Amino acid sequence: MANRQTKIGNTPIFEVKNIEEQYGLKGAFVKDESKNPSGTIKDRRNYNIFQEAHRLRVDKLVLITSGNNGYSLAQFTKHSSVKVVCIVSKDLPDEIKNALRQVAYQVIELNLDHKIMRPEELIAFAREKEDEVIWEVTNGYDEYYTPIIDEVFLETEPDYIIVPVGSGGIFMGLMQGIERKNKHAKIIGIGVQNTILSFADKLSTPWTPYTKALEHYQQLGNPIYHLTESEVKNIYNLFKNVVTCEPSSSVVFAALQKHKFNQSDTVVFLNSGKALI
Amino acid sequence: MLEKLQKFGLSEKEAKIYLALLELGTATVSDIAEKAEINRSTTYVLLNSIAERGLVSISERNGVKLYSAASPERLVQYLEDTVKKYTELVGTAHSVLPELKSIYVGTGPKPRVRFFEGAEGLKTAYEDTLTAGETIRAYASIENMHRAIPDYFPEYYQRRSKKNIHIRAVFPDTPEARERVTHNEEEARTAMLVPSDKYAFSPEINIYDTKIVFMSLKEKFSLIIESQELADALKKVFELSWVEAQRLHEKVHGKPTNKNR
Numbered sequence: 001m002a003n004r005q006t007k008i009g010n011t012p013i014f015e016v017k018n019i020e021e022q023y024g025l026k027g028a029f030v031k032d033e034s035k036n037p038s039g040t041i042k043d044r045r046n047y048n049i050f051q052e053a054h055r056l057r058v059d060k061l062v063l064i065t066s067g068n069n070g071y072s073l074a075q076f077t078k079h080s081s082v083k084v085v086c087i088v089s090k091d092l093p094d095e096i097k098n099a100l101r102q103v104a105y106q107v108i109e110l111n112l113d114h115k116i117m118r119p120e121e122l123i124a125f126a127r128e129k130e131d132e133v134i135w136e137v138t139n140g141y142d143e144y145y146t147p148i149i150d151e152v153f154l155e156t157e158p159d160y161i162i163v164p165v166g167s168g169g170i171f172m173g174l175m176q177g178i179e180r181k182n183k184h185a186k187i188i189g190i191g192v193q194n195t196i197l198s199f200a201d202k203l204s205t206p207w208t209p210y211t212k213a214l215e216h217y218q219q220l221g222n223p224i225y226h227l228t229e230s231e232v233k234n235i236y237n238l239f240k241n242v243v244t245c246e247p248s249s250s251v252v253f254a255a256l257q258k259h260k261f262n263q264s265d266t267v268v269f270l271n272s273g274k275a276l277i
Numbered sequence: 278m279l280e281k282l283q284k285f286g287l288s289e290k291e292a293k294i295y296l297a298l299l300e301l302g303t304a305t306v307s308d309i310a311e312k313a314e315i316n317r318s319t320t321y322v323l324l325n326s327i328a329e330r331g332l333v334s335i336s337e338r339n340g341v342k343l344y345s346a347a348s349p350e351r352l353v354q355y356l357e358d359t360v361k362k363y364t365e366l367v368g369t370a371h372s373v374l375p376e377l378k379s380i381y382v383g384t385g386p387k388p389r390v391r392f393f394e395g396a397e398g399l400k401t402a403y404e405d406t407l408t409a410g411e412t413i414r415a416y417a418s419i420e421n422m423h424r425a426i427p428d429y430f431p432e433y434y435q436r437r438s439k440k441n442i443h444i445r446a447v448f449p450d451t452p453e454a455r456e457r458v459t460h461n462e463e464e465a466r467t468a469m470l471v472p473s474d475k476y477a478f479s480p481e482i483n484i485y486d487t488k489i490v491f492m493s494l495k496e497k498f499s500l501i502i503e504s505q506e507l508a509d510a511l512k513k514v515f516e517l518s519w520v521e522a523q524r525l526h527e528k529v530h531g532k533p534t535n536k537n538r
Contacts, residue, residue, distance in 0.1 A: 056364045119372045133361050135368030140375045172378070184408040209375035212383030220486075221410045264439040 008047050009147055011035045013155045013268070016242060023256050027266030029156055031148065034244040034273035038072040041170060041272040044148075045141040050076040053135060060085055060105070062126035063138040064117060066201050067096040068273075073137070074103035085126040087117070091197065113196055116207045139209050145173025148270070149181055158185045158268040160261070162252040165189035165224055166203040168210035170272065175217055185268075187217070188259055189224035190251040192232060200232045202248035202272075225258040227251060246274040285356060286330075290315055291323050295332060298324075298346040305341060330355050388504040395497055396426050402483075402490050402499030403433055407440055409485035414515040415446040417481040420453040421494040434464040441465070447522045449473035450529070458533075467533060469522035484511045 012032050019028035033041035050073065053061055061077070062085040063070060070086035077084050083105035088097060089112040100107045108125055110117075119136035126134050152158060163170045171189045178185060192198040195206050208214070218224055227235070235254045236247040243249075249272040261267060282292035290313075297312035298304065304312075310320035324344055327333045332351055336343045393401045403426075406413055423430050437444070443465045448454040450470035458468045481492040487508045491500040502508075526533055 052367075056367060058364060058368065119369070131358070131361060133364045133368070135365075136372045137368075138372075140371050142375070142378075167375075169375070172375075184404070210379045213379035216383045262439070262441065 007035075007037045008043050009036070010151060013152060016269075019242075019253075019256070023261070024263050025261055025267055026264050027156060027158070029152075029158070029266070029268045030243050031152055031161075031268055031270050032243060032273075033148075034249075034271055036072075036273060038068070038075050039244070039273045040068045040072050041145070041270070042069045042072040043076075045144045045169075046073040047076055048144045049073065049135075049137050049141055050080070050082060053077075053082050054080055057133070058082060058135050059132040060126050060134040061137050062087065062122045062134055063136065064088070064112065064122065065100070065138075066092060066204075067100065068202060069138075070100055070104060070107075074100070074105075078103055087112070087122055087125060089113070139167055139169060142169040142173035143176060145170055146177035146180065148174060149177030149183060152268055153181070153183060156266055156268065159265040160186050160188055160255070160259075161268045161270060162188045162190060162255045163270045164200075164203055164249055164251050164272050165191035165214075166248070167205050167208040168214050170270070171217070171222075171224070172210050172213060174270075175213075175222065187222045188255050189214070189222070190254050190258075191224055191226045192251070193226045193228055198232060198247075199229055199236070200227075200246075200248040200251050202246070203251065223259065225254065227254055231257075243271045244274055245271050249273060285352060286359065287327070288323075290319065291327055294320055294323050295327055295346065298333060298344060299349070301346075303336075303343050303345040305343060309344060331358075388502070388507075390503075391501045393499045393501075398499050399426055399492050399494070399497060400429060402492050402501060403429065405488070405490060405501055406483050406485065407437060407442065409442050411485055413442065413444040413446075414484040414512060414519075415444055415481065416478065416515075417446050417483075418449055418451075418454075418477075418479050418494065419457045420451055421479045422481060422492075423453065425492075425494040425497060431460070431464070434460070434466075438463060438465040443467070445519065447471060447518065449477045461533075469519065469526040469533060470530060471522050471525045472529075482511075484508055484515055 012035055013029050014032065016028045016030055019025065036043035046069070049061065060083045061073060063073065064087045066089070070084065074084040074086070085106045085108065086100050086104045087108050087110055088100065090109045097107055097109070106126070122136045122138070123134045152161065161174060163174055165171050168189070171187060174187050178187065192200050192203045195204055198204040214224060231254060232247055232251060236250045239245070239250045239253040252269045252271070278296065279289065279292045282295060283289060287295060293313040293315060294309060297309050301308060301312060306317055306321050306324065309324065310317040313320060324333055328335055332347050332355060334345050334347060336345065446466060446468045448468055448470050450473050454470055458470065461468060479495050481494060483490040487503050487505045489502045489508055489511055493499070
């Protein structure tokens with residue numbers, strides 16, 4: 001457990017010369033969150049959720065997950081008394097469901113296509129005993145992404161940081177970091193048009209608690225682009241060999257086609273990673 | 278003991294009733310009220326409140342309600358239940374936080390004032406202008422700028438220009454200002470020179486986005502105010518003065534260059 005903890009964050013950032021040359025940028029860097037213990041940026045929040053839940057003797061953590069988030073959280077809790085209940089879509093591939101069952105206390109399959117589940121409903125699904133203390137942790141804890149800003153600015157002074165947008169937690173976390181540290185970079189978000197079942201499956205979400213904040217930040221010049229399915233696939237095929245990523249993380253490179261950068265711009269692409277499943 | 282029980286969440290009267298009942302074992306409301314020295318109707322209400330917390334049980338014999346104190350260990354259980362309830366509330370607070378944050382952020386920027394001292398403070402303010410998402414409106418005194426932070430210009434102008442951030446500036450008409458405006462095209466600037474005998478000023482004021490930036494170039498400090506309302510108002514004031522500045526400039530120098538920016 002201690003070993004896992006020490007590896008969280010401080011992920012490498014590396015320059016991608018061929019992107020600089022091909023797209024005429026002053027600098028192009030990848031902040032590689034796939035180097036976190038479970039191979040995903042979600043480790044940053046999940047480790048802190050686990051720490052707090054463990055300290056307060058929470059019995060169970062329940063969340064909706066398409067794989068990475070639940071897997072990462074369950075990895076941290078597996079040697080503790082904190083149990084993780086993963087609520088997954090019935091359509092989730094068996095391979096992912098089976099991998100989750102290896103590490104989570106329980107995997108509950110539901111039809112999540114059109115229903116927006118409230119936290120109290122998820123807690124009710126996870127409850128086995130009347131006196132259990134259960135936390136619903138699908139969203140939130142975005143403040144644990146803000147150290148990424150410090151880590152990036154230690155290496156370079158970007159004009160833009162590109163992040164994938166599902167529910168918007170990563171976007172929010174980094175925006176808060178930019179504001180608190182009074183940095184001048186803009187955040188560009190890349191999401192998907194298909195909110196039910198995208199090829200970039202981690203980004204499909206029918207609802208986000210951050211709607212109002214995301215609209216506000218867009219008005220301040222931090223755009224969010226939503227890709228069609230063919231654009232998602234095209235970008236994945238173009239960039240899957242640049243970093244260890246999955247379709248949900250490779251979308252960030254679509255900014256090269258969607259946004260008009262200047263030749264003097266330095267851009268950091270956040271590779272949110274790919275879990276071990 | 279009364280004080281300790283109050284720390285566990287019981288009121289003073291509830292604590293008295295609980296202690297009385299511990300001594301009596303099982304008793305009627307009247308007996309408990311007498312022992313606790315609290316009137317009967319209040320005792321009745323508070324007994325039910327304590328019972329809800331599991332510290333008192335209620336039974337009935339011959340149509341008369343009898344109250345019994347639960348064993349003292351029940352108090353520990355009650356507190357553990359309370360801890361669990363609040364722990365669960367911590368989780369609930371975390372789960373509503375994203376929406377609350379979103380509402381807080383989404384209502385727009387809160388007015389904010391930042392103060393920076395010294396030459397570095399002035400640089401901080403100039404660096405902030407490089408985040409402008411629109412043309413900067415400015416009142417500036419070229420010679421004071423260059424004197425305050427001599428190594429900073431003209432490199433700053435080049436960086437601003439590279440970022441495609443244009444500036445519309447009103448300068449007091451001085452030799453330094455006249456020289457500077459010859460670089461207007463490459464430094465992304467439209468400038469109006471106004472008579473320095475009448476309109477000379479030493480600080481710089483920049484207005485852009487939701488910000489007003491004051492740079493005191495003699496006293497060497499800067500002030501960044503973020504307020505949509507104030508920025509909007511000062512932009513209108515600038516437009517008003519720009520019309521007159523343009524008239525005064527053209528009177529002496531003719532049409533300015535880079536005017537359409």
